[in-house]
Structures are given as C-alpha cells and as structure tokens.
C-alpha cells in the first residue's frame with residue numbers, strides 16, 4: 001500500500017537582526033537580510049503521513065484537530081512538496097510545539113521548518129538544507145532560519161532561488177538567552193499583518209532596509225569577535241528601530257506593553273550590576289535577554305522577585321533540524 005511517513009524536529013530561533021517587511025508576499029522574500037540564534041530549549045516535532053487511505057488533508061496541533069483555515073495553510077505548504085515529488089496523496093500532519101505556553105514564543109518558525117523536514121523525509125526528496133530552508137521560507141519567513149543551528153543568517157537573495165538561510169556561527173561558546181514571558185495571550189496583530197501595515201504606512205520604514213544591512217554587517221563582526229556587549233548593543237538598537245517603525249505606522253500600533261518597558265529598564269539595571277544582559281523583542285510584548293549562558297541562572301534569580309521565576313526560562317543555543325525515525 002502506498003504510504004509515506006516522515007518525522008522531524010526543528011528549534012525556535014530569535015532574531016538579533018530582525019526580518020521586518022516583505023518585498024514579495026507570495027514568495028515571502030524579505031526586504032533585508034537578517035540573523036538569529038536558534039534556541040535549544042524550544043522546538044516543534046512534526047510528523048507527516050501521506051497515504052491513499054487518507055481522504056483529505058488533516059492537521060493535529062498539540063493534540064487538537066485544527067479547523068479548515070489552519071488545514072488550508074498546511075495544505076498549500078505541503079503542496080510545494082507534493083509537486084516536487086509528483087505525488088497526489090492527501091496527508092495527515094501531527095505536530096507538537098515543545099514551547100511551554102509560558103514561553104509565549106512564536107512557534108510558526110519551528111513548526112514550518114519541522115514540517116518541511118518531515119515532508120522531505122516522507123517523500124524521499126533528498127533536499128539539501130539550503131533548498132529546505134527556501135521551502136520552509138514559503139511557510140513563514142522566520143522558519144527559513146530554523147533549518148540550521150547556532151547563529152543563522154537569512155540572506156535576502158534576489159528571488160525564490162537564493163533567498164535562503166546559511167549557518168553563520170555554531171555558537172559553541174558561552175552565549176545563551178533568557179526568555180521573559182510577560183503575557184502569553186494571542187497577539188492582536190500578527191507579525192504578518194504588522195509588518196505589512198508598517199511597510200505600507202510608516203514614513204520611517206524607507207530607512208529600514210539600508211540601516212538593517214549596516215547593522216547586520218556590524219553584528220556579524222561582533223559575533224566573530226565573540227563580543228557579547230557589542231552584539232547586545234546592536235541587538236537592542238535594531239529591536240527598537242523595528243518597534244519605532246510600528247509606532248510611526250498610520251494608524252500607529254505597538255507590541256510594547258507597560259511590563260515590556262519595565263523589563264527593558266530591569267535589563268539595563270542588570271548591566272549596572274555587572275551582568276552582560278541585553279534585550280530584544282519581536283511582534284509581541286515578551287522580552288528575550290541575550291547573555292552569557294553561564295550568567296543565565298543569576299539573571300533569572302535577579303529578575304524573579306519582580307517578574308516571577310515561572311516566567312523566566314533560559315536556553316542554550318540549539319541545533320538545526322533533526323530527522324527522527326519515521
């Protein structure tokens with residue numbers, strides 16, 4: 001009986017130089033190259049089964065069968081792999097996000113990267129990681145980067161054929177991240193909608209591509225120098241540049257909440273106490289703290305009285321995708 005199975009694990013990544021704005025919505029081509037750190041602590045595990053005995057595509061996430069709109073997104077993505085394999089079979093996707101809700105991290109990056117890997121294995125496409133990152137990109141931009149571990153650059157490229165991730169540094173040194181989760185409720189404005197509105201209406205956005213390319217060059221030098229203070233200064237600056245574009249959109253909006261600003265001040269306070277701690281933030285109120293992994297527990301202990309230890313989770317750098325036994 002014709003049946004194909006694949007199962008794959010992919011880890012979450014946090015951008016230090018942000019992807020913010022598309023030059024092509026359909027192909028998900030970014031306005032600027034960007035760079036992230038893959039995290040060990042948070043990952044998605046996704047299995048896919050193609051079979052004649054499956055009547056139509058179905059998708060189970062964390063034990064819950066998903067509705068048609070979610071299945072439709074998955075089907076469109078899996079179609080890319082079905083076309084490559086010349087296969088016309090329906091599939092069943094079962095995915096678990098090992099991202100504690102308390103971590104409030106977007107899991108679309110790890111989930112689409114894991115699904116890409118699972119399809120690659122199931123359909124025996126034998127796609128190399130670069131090709132796989134180009135396909136993961138079609139699910140969600142940040143998924144491009146979760147194919148690789150450590151510090152990863154997503155090169156904006158000139159089109160679908162070369163907009164892909166490349167490993168930049170294996171992060172095999174004393175670096176890590178503490179995730180401070182301020183709230184885990186579903187965001188009002190998704191990153192997809194937020195960046196589209198910003199590109200369309202912020203007068204500041206025209207500066208974003210050039211400034212981001214400059215910041216990226218500097219960040220790469222700072223990582224190669226393993227200079228965490230330098231990396232942190234760049235990361236904080238770039239995160240705030242991103243949030244400045246949303247504040248200058250029309251109508252304006254922001255992902256920053258009162259507690260986010262408190263957390264930013266607390267991180268600056270940690271530096272005055274001698275810690276190497278630098279914040280970054282994405283399309284949500286939660287704060288991620290770049291630091292030496294060796295300081296992460298002390299940083300958690302220092303922040304716990306104000307924010308609660310249960311909202312503070314440390315992670316080492318994580319690996320690229322892992323193919324598991326199907």
Ligand SMILES: O=C(O)C[C@@](O)(CF)CCOP(=O)(O)OP(=O)(O)O
Pocket residue numbers: 014015017018019020028034106108139140141142143191192281282283
């Ligand atoms: O991760 C970063 O570089 C920065 C962000 O997280 C926001 F701060 C963007 C993530 O955007 P994503 O969810 O990938 O959007 P999609 O391509 O519309 O699915």
